């Protein structure tokens with residue numbers, strides 16, 4: 213009897229090793245070029261997750277296969293995703309910093325039987341393009357609408373909006389305008405700039421001339437946002453009495469050293485601050501700083517990636533490592549957990565993340581460096597942009 217149990221266990225052990233697989237996750241992001249810090253943050257979040265949770269789910273080894281997409285380039289994004297699926301045999305696609313790159317991949321998912329976990333791209337509509345998309349970042353509707361409420365509460369009456377002319381910029385403008393107008397405020401003008409704009413002086417002049425008492429702005433985080441905030445400062449807008457309002461993309465932590473005193477006091481609304489005060493965030497920041505190498509480079513895409521890995525590990529667990537994209541996605545609908553950013557859940561209907569949005573002010577730390585200090589919380593925000601699409 214005893215020997216037969218031992219024999220059975222030996223067979224089990226053998227078969228579980230025999231069935232152990234390597235599950236590949238294909239991650240597309242900007243790992244070189246002007247947005248390389250943003251891609252580095254994807255990798256830091258993924259590395260932090262794997263350092264804290266292991267590189268295995270059950271018996272299966274998890275391997276991340278990275279592909280570099282330096283700028284928004286939908287055709288190249290689609291080609292990279294196809295190559296990852298066909299040649300590398302990835303079971304999951306993840307990452308995607310820019311909206312057009314995520315959009316370009318959604319038509320491939322069902323045929324490839326692969327879920328897409330969006331770790332950054334923030335246009336509301338992305339999740340509606342395929343039932344196999346789950347998003348762990350944010351939408352610009354989600355992060356911009358609360359700023360309209362803050363503006364109204366603080367007595368701002370007239371606002372000019374300035375956004376990059378593509379998905380998340382248009383969503384951000386609509387979110388701010390709809391909410392601010394509903395609160396009784398007035399949007400006096402709305403400027404949409406090409407994504408490639410890097411001389412912001414003429415725009416700052418239009419902002420001054422508009423007679424608005426605040427400018428609300430969205431640009432994708434990177435050299436663009438750094439240039440825009442510098443131009444706001446160098447063109448004397450604060451002195452001219454034009455307040456600065458934006459989602460947190462414009463004061464990402466990795467830009468603060470370069471902005472210096474120019475950033476002091478800027479108000480933004482966002483889902484994540486590196487300074488967020490919780491045990492989960494302390495653990496995360498420690499691991500992510502180690503992973504990124506230069507702690508000053510840590511920024512929000514790292515948390516989208518870290519939580520994206522949380523979701524992917526749950527999907528792998530729920531499917532026992534087998535390739536079943538619909539079952540994997542179904543398994544995370546309604547999933548709730550404590551993220552480094554605060555409590556979050558995956559909305560079962562939209563597959564987008566529900567989360568707190570925080571009002572933050574750029575403040576000076578004791579060591580003289582600047583950080584985003586959370587000063588108020590809008591709890592459990594869904595994505596109002598998805599409702600607006602219906």
Ligand code: PHB
Nearest residue numbers: 310311333334432433461
């Ligand atoms: C986007 O393209 O969806 C995007 C990129 C960077 C951001 C926000 C949104 O900071």
